[in-house]
Amino acid sequence: MNTIFPFDAPPTHRTYGPVSTPPATPVVPSRLRRHRTIFVSDTHLGTRGAKAELLHDFLIHNESDTLFLVGDIIDGWRLTRRWYWSAAHSRVLDEILRKVKNGTRVVFVPGNHDEAFRPYCGVTLAGVELQTECVHVTADGRKLLVMHGDRFDGIVTYAKWLAHLGDTAYEIALKANTVVSAVRRVLGLPYWSLSAYLKHKVKNAASFISNFEQALAKEARDRGADGVVCGHIHHPEIKDIGGILYCNDGDWVESCTALTETVGGQLEIVQWVHSAAEQERFVATARALRKPAQARRSAPVAA
Numbered sequence: 001m002n003t004i005f006p007f008d009a010p011p012t013h014r015t016y017g018p019v020s021t022p023p024a025t026p027v028v029p030s031r032l033r034r035h036r037t038i039f040v041s042d043t044h045l046g047t048r049g050a051k052a053e054l055l056h057d058f059l060i061h062n063e064s065d066t067l068f069l070v071g072d073i074i075d076g077w078r079l080t081r082r083w084y085w086s087a088a089h090s091r092v093l094d095e096i097l098r099k100v101k102n103g104t105r106v107v108f109v110p111g112n113h114d115e116a117f118r119p120y121c122g123v124t125l126a127g128v129e130l131q132t133e134c135v136h137v138t139a140d141g142r143k144l145l146v147m148h149g150d151r152f153d154g155i156v157t158y159a160k161w162l163a164h165l166g167d168t169a170y171e172i173a174l175k176a177n178t179v180v181s182a183v184r185r186v187l188g189l190p191y192w193s194l195s196a197y198l199k200h201k202v203k204n205a206a207s208f209i210s211n212f213e214q215a216l217a218k219e220a221r222d223r224g225a226d227g228v229v230c231g232h233i234h235h236p237e238i239k240d241i242g243g244i245l246y247c248n249d250g251d252w253v254e255s256c257t258a259l260t261e262t263v264g265g266q267l268e269i270v271q272w273v274h275s276a277a278e279q280e281r282f283v284a285t286a287r288a289l290r291k292p293a294q295a296r297r298s299a300p301v302a303a
């Protein structure tokens with residue numbers, strides 16, 4: 001599968017901080033969960049990779065006073081190249097608008113993939129507040145800076161092309177390396193390993209994530225906030241960085257996570273479905289059920 005950011009460590013190596021238990025059987029509609037605040041980002045609607053069915057399922061089963069959409073919600077940057085929009089993508093937007101109608105305060109902080117919305121920051125569109133960034137005060141009085149975070153990733157812009165490579169890229173690079181070496185040998189050039197170069201870049205992913213986290217924590221500190229909520233790197237996390245609370249709500253391309261705040265002000269990462277296999281199964285089931293019976297609203301039923 002094509003990943004937006006191949007920098008993520010495998011799920012088993014991730015530390016999520018306080019993680020709430022995901023639904024045991026995600027395909028069976030669970031009871032409605034209530035939160036004070038929900039943060040989601042990097043849904044990348046408009047791309048094939050968006051887990052729109054799962055996101056819709058999450059949204060209809062989770063309510064909050066405030067919903068923050070922390071950027072890269074609609075992937076305009078990709079839409080300009082290739083449009084992908086399905087009924088599931090529309091259902092996500094419908095559900096967000098239903099929440100607005102039902103009294104949820106919805107704040108949209110555009111990211112780099114939906115920067116087309118940035119000129120409209122400061123206005124309210126269809127009841128959704130658009131803001132370049134904002135401050136959220138938790139129930140226990142902590143001030144959290146809410147921003148997408150893309151302006152702090154300058155450190156990897158030099159390797160941007162690498163960010164668009166899929167999982168198979170490295171294998172292809174290994175094969176290409178043989179050819180590159182042969183050509184260089186013929187031309188009398190010294191040996192240079194393309195695969196080693198790529199491997200080095202991928203190994204730098206860990207330090208990239210760490211630099212990004214440090215930069216955001218520093219920004220929060222400089223601005224007098226107690227913490228920061230961001231997205232962008234598709235790496236859900238809650239951790240303390242030098243006394244600053246760093247929260248990343250993850251994404252809905254791979255991890256399918258949201259950051260939630262309880263009525264008491266406790267922040268948690270909710271992972272809506274565990275494994276990639278479960279995600280695929282859910283999406284396939286939802287699609288299969290919707291085809292013959294479009295009228296059925298919340299289609300998820302035990303597979």
Ligand SMILES: [Mn+2]
Pocket residue numbers: 071072111112113148150231232233
């Ligand atoms: Mn982004």
